[in-house]
Amino acid sequence: MASTRRHFLSGAAGLALGLGAIATDGLVEAKEEGTAMRRAMDGARDRLVYSTLFTAQNVNALLKDDADRQRALAFCRDIGISKVYIESFRGEYAREELLVAARDFYRKQGLAVSGCVTTVSFGKKSTGWNLISCYTNGDTQAKLEEIFRFTARLFDEIMIDDFLFTDCECEECQAARGGRSWEEYRLALMLDVSEKRILEPSHQVNPRCKVIIKYPQWYDNFHNRGYGVDTETAAFDRIWVGTETRNPTAERWGAKQQYEAYFIYRWLSGIGGPKTGGGWFDTYDCSPEVYVEQAYQTVLAGAPEVFLFNYGDISREANRPLMDRLKAAQPQLAKLAQVASIKPLRGVAAYKPVNSHPDGEDYIFDYIGMLGIPLVPTHRFPGQAKSAFLSMHALKDRELPVKLAAYLKRGGNAIITSNLAKRLASEPALSDVPGLAAADQPTLSSTPWAGTLVVLPAKPPFTSLYQLPQEELNRVRNAVVLPAAGVQMNAPPRVALYVFGNRELVVENFADEPADVELRWGSGEQGRARITLAPHTVRQVRR
Ligand SMILES: [Zn+2]
Incomplete structure (x- = not known):
């Protein structure tokens, strides 16, 4: 509530940006725009x-x-x-x-x-x-x-x-x-x-x-x-x-x-x-x-x-x-x-049903995005997504256990909070899933089906997620981001990733310190970019 108070009372700076649309570190190759890309850009607002x-x-x-x-x-x-x-x-x-x-x-x-x-x-x-x-x-x-x-x-x-x-x-x-x-x-x-x-x-x-x-x-x-x-x-x-x-x-x-x-x-x-x-x-x-x-x-x-x-x-x-x-x-x-404006938006589907209750996980989506997991927010169960993030909010959906079981059987990957894992552990529809136990560390488990399940311990304040060692964070992130967006990132917390269409990546450093970021989408030097992002800057990379 306090967050809106000052609206009413209200009556009473050049960046080290890498301003070019394409990073020019030498490791990022500027390729010719494809037809599909050009069409998408033409359709976009120019202003x-x-x-x-x-x-x-x-x-x-x-x-x-x-x-x-x-x-x-x-x-x-x-x-x-x-x-x-x-x-x-x-x-x-x-x-x-x-x-x-x-x-x-x-x-x-x-x-x-x-x-x-x-x-x-x-x-x-x-x-x-x-x-x-x-x-x-x-x-x-x-x-x-x-x-x-x-x-x-x-x-x-x-x-x-x-x-x-x-x-x-x-x-x-x-x-x-x-x-x-x-x-x-x-x-x-x-x-x-x-x-x-x-x-x-x-x-x-x-x-x-x-x-x-x-x-x-x-x-x-x-x-x-x-x-x-x-x-x-x-x-x-x-x-x-x-x-x-x-x-x-x-x-x-x-x-x-x-x-x-x-x-x-x-x-x-x-x-x-x-x-x-x-x-x-x-x-x-x-x-x-x-x-x-x-x-x-x-x-x-x-x-x-x-x-x-x-x-x-x-x-x-x-x-x-x-x-x-x-x-x-x-x-x-x-x-x-x-x-x-380039479609599709790629990443990990993040399910917040309309009128859903956070149940102790208030605004957790914001923190997940700050971990460099590119989210694709949705108010509908993302049954067709390659990877999905699920929190307590998803319990608004009464059919969640059945939908999640079907999703994992189909080969979908899920990253879920430890609180939700605890809630779902006794659900008959999910009784074959071994990973649904409370965990102190992020836990990656293969399910009896095609999909991978990651349980992420989530205890308030959720800024504690930023304490994850970078290796651990990379492992968790890549387990869901690689299948969903075809890219791996090696970066500290507070660096966000956005994936648009087949070629456009954007990275943003929200931290007060510079961040070394490595992106990898293929083999060899052709398939990767290494960038040092100044504090509070954004960079576009074309793969
Ligand atoms: Zn009244």
């Missing part, structure tokens, strides 16, 4: 869209007149921002004449312009976090509808910042909940309110209006507060993904690992498909390095638009080093955006 938000407070304070609007325009042009969202409500309304003036001015200047609403501090207060509302309450619902009727009159697209949830346990909510769990009640309530008080009125006022639900980055908590990513994604016109991981050592934001942004974007875009519009991150507690890592993750995950929250923050002098670093990274980000 990423950068956007920002004028919060309602920004509109009232920083867009008061033409000089203000010109100043903001110059800033946007400097950063390459070609789309702006102009917010009508965030606990208070922006003045209508300022909204209209800004909308018309930026449209005339050739920028794309959309609206935005942040559903905080209106109606009846939640018994939980005081910015949040009680959505059972009729007055809250009426005010919500009023905000969207007002906004849809002005804009053809409305972004909703990630406060469209509730943690209220008032008597009114308890009575309405009846015998249901809070999870069931809130999922039903927020869908109903979204349909009746947001979508229907917005579409009625302006039939062209598209409404975007932006999901926060706290994916393992969605179900508790009413974010139903299957039902809401089906209901809304578009979705957006919070990729605001911030500083990985900042406890107040949950010490989010950088890979989380990639994981959540890929997972939600697997649910949203073409409805998925982009990623969104901010500046809080960020060094220039970790700020720009959010951009790398957003772009590698396939986002066509990078939303920089918000104008008031990013234009602040203190944040100039962040923006300078972003500008220096933009040529590489454009190239990575093309690479990221």
Whole structure:
């Protein structure tokens, strides 16, 4: 929860990049592009869209007149921002004449312009976090509808910042909940309110209006507060993904690992498909390095638009080093955006069912990605994948034991957490699998069938996984990555790997130290690359 707090309060740097798209270490051979490759690149967007938000407070304070609007325009042009969202409500309304003036001015200047609403501090207060509302309450619902009727009159697209949830346990909510769990009640309530008080009125006022639900980055908590990513994604016109991981050592934001942004974007875009519009991150507690890592993750995950929250923050002098670093990274980000669109995405399928409970393994996917295991996030059981990662989340799937047995029989390889192994050990469907025992060390076992099973001890804090000796990590990683992606990596933890199509590899060093990385996809020098990655840098390698 704390991880979203500063969003609201917000009113109140050249890389040693190897900027070329192809590593030029001499060990990596630049080969002629094949036809398939060229077709994929032609189909890719040649340009990423950068956007920002004028919060309602920004509109009232920083867009008061033409000089203000010109100043903001110059800033946007400097950063390459070609789309702006102009917010009508965030606990208070922006003045209508300022909204209209800004909308018309930026449209005339050739920028794309959309609206935005942040559903905080209106109606009846939640018994939980005081910015949040009680959505059972009729007055809250009426005010919500009023905000969207007002906004849809002005804009053809409305972004909703990630406060469209509730943690209220008032008597009114308890009575309405009846015998249901809070999870069931809130999922039903927020869908109903979204349909009746947001979508229907917005579409009625302006039939062209598209409404975007932006999901926060706290994916393992969605179900508790009413974010139903299957039902809401089906209901809304578009979705957006919070990729605001911030500083990985900042406890107040949950010490989010950088890979989380990639994981959540890929997972939600697997649910949203073409409805998925982009990623969104901010500046809080960020060094220039970790700020720009959010951009790398957003772009590698396939986002066509990078939303920089918000104008008031990013234009602040203190944040100039962040923006300078972003500008220096933009040529590489454009190239990575093309690479990221190449299909198929290869790697180890990572199964998080919709509304699944972490059961003590909160956000473990992020740590697995940080180990250099390229994940292919999915909300469906990956029955056809060559390798899969399974955690406690998978228990949401009642048929998991039977599906996993069939998967291993077919020759699929699985890497599972020790907690899940313990849970599955007594399942009749898996009684022939010898490896399902608690382990203190990563354990590789062959199953009676074709597939290999790896049990990975997982005890919080999961940063302890980064203590695995590199040899051990290589062994675990290669057991699942080689069959799935045709590549082996020798690298320390905190170096992530991404595999796109048949030829494109990307490696990223999230650590504060340089990392020696060896990639191997064939025999001899032709089939490998050796790279030293500077701290917090990304490199593309073509095999
Ligand atoms: Zn309530």
